[in-house]
Structure formats: structure tokens, C-alpha cells
Amino acid sequence: MENAGETPSGEKEFAQSTKHIREIIEHPEISEEEFREMLKSAPFGYTKGLPYKTYSICPETRSIVQALVWEKNGMVWITKKCPEGMLTEVYYEDADMFKRFSRWTYDWKLTSFNVENTGANCPLDCGLCQRHYSHTSLLNIVLTNRCNLSCWYCFFYAKEGQPIYEPTLDQIRVMLRNAKKEQSIGANAVQFTGGEPTLRDDIIEIIKIAKEEGYDHVQLNTDGIRLAFEPEFVKRIREAGVNTLYMSYDGMTPQTNWKNHWEVPLILENVRRAGGPGIVLVPTTIRNVNDHELGAMINFGLNHLDIIRGVNFQPLSMVGRVPTKERQRFRITIPGAIKKIEEQTNGSIARDDWYAIPIAGHIARFFEEFTGKRYYMTSHFACGAATYVFLDGEEVIPIPRFIDVEGFVEFLEEKAEELSNWKRLGKLQKLKVGGEIFLKFKNFYDEKYAPKSFDVLSIMKNAFARGSYDALGEFHHKTLFLGMMHFQDEYNYDVQRVERCVIHYAMPDGRIVPFCAFNVIPELYRDKVQAQFSYSWEEWKALHPDWDYKKDKYIRTKEFIERMKNSELYKKTYLNLKWYF
């Protein structure tokens, strides 16, 4: 069932995928009286455990109301009373994991801000304001609302005759500089997104500007279509400084991955020939649609470990008006996806192999002393999860199987003061302290379960002794990063998460806005500001007389599909894979 001869939209594939619903999430009953009683006695904030109070947003009226985060049947739920009625949504499908992750918090305050607001109406007055608890770990800049695909659910891309949003090079530079100069830690990583950012003819110049402005990490959020057909372009973006292609990849079949299934073999080959950039696969994860292929997608990554650096699952965020029945069918949360991965990898990547994102903040603080650079990954513990898996010959070994990461991080915290003097230490002293940490590290390391095909211990020893993060480079080429990032929607919205958001959007009006404000309340942020800074269709046409809307759109032909189906490259990419689980 391929829709050849048209711009991929995914509508028919989605209808096909959802014909047979395998499972639904039953919401628990809670009366208004019970809700009010629990709300009365629950503390505010997650630090005292479940249940607790927070604030949330109402889907229709956009009122900010108190919400209760509570546990029932081993799961965590969020309930609120909106003017439109009582609403309950699953917050986290595993209460025990929620409790384990909630130990890891890493709050601190920015000392700079971009709006005069105090956050009294959070998240209706974003910008960043003085109340925000984290800096910009990853800055997003929307380069265009033009797109080469026409995804059926997307309200964002410009349809024929609609205004075009495309910030100028000067505006982009200002947005980059604004986040870079945040105090006390500026942004180090930027993601150019869209629409489809590769549709911009000046993309190479934009990448160079990001480098000029001091960004170490530049990634493109792309469907990869242009990269499939322009090998030279892949080389040019790599040379210009793109580190990572953050690429849509929703499944293993043309039905689940209708966006770029047929083009992926060409993309991978072109990246291989160009020697980069590394690819992170980004599956938007939907229950009953592609949640049966999560293990297979990891396996795919492991088979292409020379160019695929990671798989970052994004459980679906259901922005807009979504009936309860649909939410029960399609909602999956981080632990839900982790459970499926455990099942689908036969326990090779299990539930306890994952960590809450804020743990990385503690590790980053340690490496900061070595590198002199500041990479803080904070966020709310419920926003994400991550792990690394090592490919040891034919065996897949998650990092926690041989390193007690939590124990080691606790030790690093104890050592924090000593490490803060690192920069002032002489060479011999550095060797001494590095050596001590390495010796202690061995207590958290279990050789019996460690990879045999390469020496993790000596890589670590080098890192501690040389005091260089680069020494860990070897690590990255034998490992696959696995991540989960669950962006919110109106139904599971927790203002405490937004306050700690680390993935922000720069807007051309001088503000910097958390992801889950920008996309969940588009009428105040994304859509509004882009309407203010867009070109009308006529203005755009006058500025670009040679531009043709239809030429932006990708048409996947029947001939192309046939050619790919019969190609060796297709077989090599999808069919001749080793199954590691």
C-alpha cells in the first residue's frame, strides 16, 4: 500500500495502522469530591512524593487550574477540574519508575531573563522570565514554515496561499546570540527546525553563523528527503559544521514510516560517503500505531552504528482537541515505551537500564571541571529518560549492567568541592586527583559484565588522567544513545515541568520560550509570533519571483519505489540485518 505519485501525507497509512486497536489505557474513576479531598491534603510540588499538587492548563478555556498528580493501579495520573469538566489523564505508566526518577532533580536559577514578567501567569507569560529554573540546553530556531511533506495532522506548514515565515540571517544571528549570552550559562547546542529547514537555500550560511556565534553543537531536525537526493549537499552541511541529523524515523515499514522509508537507504549511504554528520533517529511513538516496532528500530540503529549515534523516542504529544477515546488509544508515556522495549528486546534493554535526564546534569558538572565548558542538562525528571547501550561483538550491553551510574554520581556529588578546584591544580595534582577518582570509579565498575571487545576501563582511565572529555570519544563509536523525550499537551500538562524546560525556541521578537509553551499554546507563541513576522503570500512571491510552491513539495513516484525495492542498497539497509536481541 504505497501512495505513489503524491506528496506523502500519512493519512491513509494512519487509517490503516489504526484499524485494529490492540490495547487501550483505561482511566481510573475519581469523583469531584474525592479529587477535592485529595487536593486539600496534598503538598505542592513533587519533592514530597505522591500525591502532590501542581498547576495545569485546560484544553478549551486555557485556564490555569490546580491539578492533582496521584497514584492508582501502579500508574501515575493527573486530574484537574476545568470549566469544561473533570479531566484525568495518564501522567506516567509506572509509579515505581516515577519515584526512582523523582530523586534526581537539578534546579537552579538563571541570572538573566528576557521579559519583565515575574511568571505570575506561567505559562501564559513566557519569555524567559526570572522564574525559570534552567538555561537553554538545546535552542530551537524555526527557519521556515515551508515543508516538502504534507503531514495530515500538521497545522504548522504553509499551505498554498498562506503566509511564509522565514527569519532573515540577521534575525537568526540575534536569536542565536540571545540564547548564547544567557547568564550564568549560555546555550551550546542549536537545532534548526521547520517546516523543513533544508528547503532554505541559505542553510549553509545559517550553519556557519551558528558556528561563528560559538555553538559547539549544531543539529538539523529534518525528514532527510533532500539529503537522499543530493549527496553533495550532505557533504556541504557536514563541512559547514552540522554535528547531528535529528531525523524523523517512525518505524520499519512504509506504513509506519511513511515519511521517509524509501529514502532512508539513500540518506544513510550519502551520510556514510560524506563521513557524517551522525544521525539520531527520532520516532514519534504512538500506541497502537508503531509501538510494536520500538525494539526493531533500536536493532536498526545497532546495525548502522557507523553512522547512527542514537534513537530518541518521542511519545506522542496530543496537542489540540483530542477526545478521551483517542487519548486512551494513542497515549503512551516514557515508562510505557520502555516496557515495550524490554519486551521487544527480550530483556536486553530493561526497565532498570534507563535513567532520568537530570542525572546527566550531575555528570556534566563533573566533566565541566575537566573541559572548562559548561554543559548542564537539567530538566524535570519526568521529561525524559536515557541510557547508552554498547555493542560488544553480537551482545548488547546497557551501561548500567556494568557501571553503577547512580552510585558513581552520588560519589561525584560528594567530591564536588574538591573537583571545583580542578582548574587551579597543577599537572601533578591533577594526575593525583584524577587517579583517585579513577580508583574509586573501579568500585562502581563490574568487569564481569563489561564489554569484552574493548577496554572501557582504560578509556575511563585516560579520561580521568588526561582530564579530557575528548578521551571519551572512543566510547561514542561503540555505543548507541537511547533517549526518550515526552513533550506535553493540554491533557497531561504540568506547569512545574515547563518551569524546568531546557529545550527552548528563540523567537524573532527577542523572547525565548520553553518547548511545551511554544507548541502547546501556539496562539500565544508559535502561531502568533510567526504571524507577526511572516511575509504575506504576495510579498513572498514578489521577493522570490522564481520560487514555485509546488517545487518545494516532494513527490514520491511509483518508479522510485520500484527502483528502491529492487536495489541492493535497500536490502543492505533493511533486509540483511542482524537481530541482536
Add this chain to the structure above:
Amino acid sequence: MELTKLEMRLKVEPKEAQKLQYELSKNLATYRVSINGYTKKAIIIFDESRLSKKELLDLLKNYEPEIAGMEHLTIEELIESSMSWRNVRGIEG
């Protein structure tokens, strides 16, 4: 583009302030909105070619607005004044 910055005092409760914040922020004429129901202070930066001062004050009339200050600035000045290095706590921008 020239913008107007109005600083006001409003007789507004926090819940109403939130609602007002949302409604005014939605308006394409506004570039910054800050309605604080606790301090009763409001700052609105808007484009008078899309929403006149009179229309804005009409929208606020239930909260008995008292203008505490008014200035004009360009959109470039607004952007420049929002930059992180201009707004470091404890340091004048």
C-alpha cells in the same frame, strides 16, 4: 514599526489577571503583556496601528486602569532591550 509601552495600575485579582493576560497576549497587536494580579501592575507593549490606546483602555475598563507611564519605542529597541546580556540580575541593562 513604532510601538507603545503602557505601564498601568489595575484593580485586578490574580485569576482575572490570568484571563486578561491570555486574552491580550492572543491579540496580534501586542508584543509584550504582563498583568500581575498580586502587585496590580501591568505593562503592555503594543502596536497602535493595530490596536489604539483607546481600544486597549476600553478592554481594561472593568479594572479601572491608571496610567503610570507611557513611552514609544521601535520593535528593534524592544528586541534589543530583551537580550539576555541586557537583563542580568543585579546589573543595569
